[in-house]
Amino acid sequence: MAEQKTVTFIITRQDSPDSSPYKETFKIPYRKNMNIIAGLMEIQKNPVNAEGEKVSPVQWDSNCLEEVCGACSMVINGQARQACAALVDELETPITIEPMNTFPVVRDLIIDRSRMFDALKRIKAWIPIDGTHDLGPGPRMPEKKRQWAYELSKCMTCGVCLEACPNVNNKKFNNNFIGPALLSLPRLYNAHPTGAMNKSERLEALMQDGGISGCGNSQNCVQVCPKGIPLTTSIAAMNRATNIQAFKNFFGSDNAH
């Protein structure tokens, strides 16, 4: 039998949230159609680096393995993306794998995306329907609207757009910009006929410091989004909506809510 073909992974590792990162090279037995996760599983099975030393296995996050959960985001060959959808056959080797360090690194490739989940609460990314009694069916949604709103609903808070955005960072002057995904989601919930009843609350949240005004239109987000969500269209739509809301607030309007 021919010699086992290998793929080289150069992984940026970090032992703890506070320790400094370092690179480690692994040679992984190649299989046809393998993805990055499959490679990481090989390291888990046999945690030996390219120098032949036994090391602690590389830690990573993943769940659904079909690009819908958003857990396995990492920077592969310089581009932030989902590791489950990154096929080794389609990548240049050696493959470099880094954590998305826009987020706090927990260990190796595991990052803490909780800033996104906190921001979901901030922008009220839900539709309040509960009451103490049956409120009956809500208003219907036009089919055409449902179609584009569905595209926005594909967001899996994977954080890839935040990683690619030059304005999402922890620089001293940065007002903690919430990031592209969180500017798009209010549009989804505001498009829903029941959700629209709380429209102004979401828009007001976008107008807070670190909200929509943090966007600098680099439009990287729409290029890197694994789900192909029209993020920049959403941002422009929310720009328009927040401006109108600001005018309503200032001049007064019965529709300002």
Added chain:
Amino acid sequence: MAEHREFFYRRLHSLLGVIPIGLFLVQHLFINHFAVYGAESFNKAAQFMFELPFRPLLEIFVIFLPILFHAILGVYIVLTARNNTRKYSFGRNILFFLQRVTGIVTLIFIAWHVWETRVQVALGNVEVSYSFMEGVLSDPFIFWFYVIGVISTVFHFANGLWGFMVTWGFTQSPRSQKIVTYFTILVFLAVSYLGIRALFAFV
């Protein structure tokens, strides 16, 4: 307003960049262009602007204060970005980076330009005329500094116009954003031509 301070300042920043600063820029370069038709023509145009009624008020509220606000908040905006054009070399990201670079270049250029012309006039050291500008631009280093400064300023204006259209929510669809991109390229070329041709009229 207090709780939406950043939002308000950023919207004001975007608005001021076009109205009045952008309009003033185009008007300024338009007046400069009279230099192409000779010294007398330029002096007449400059004299007309200088003798506008309420000139000090116009200068303070239409030019000086808006530019000062735009510049100060602009430097802050530059400092908030972590540019990543090497990793993500998409067209818009490169323009995002260039907008920040030209912002700083333009700030340096305008500071120098205002010091050399308007401030010296205010101090009574010089009088703005064709021959004065001819003297300033006779130094090749200064001349090319002006060429770079004008191109940088016009780029910042044209690309800023695109950002203005998005920030104010006029262009929402990708198609409209693309067409406005082409439009701003035309603005950049046309206004640059106006400014550069005037500069070359002095040498």
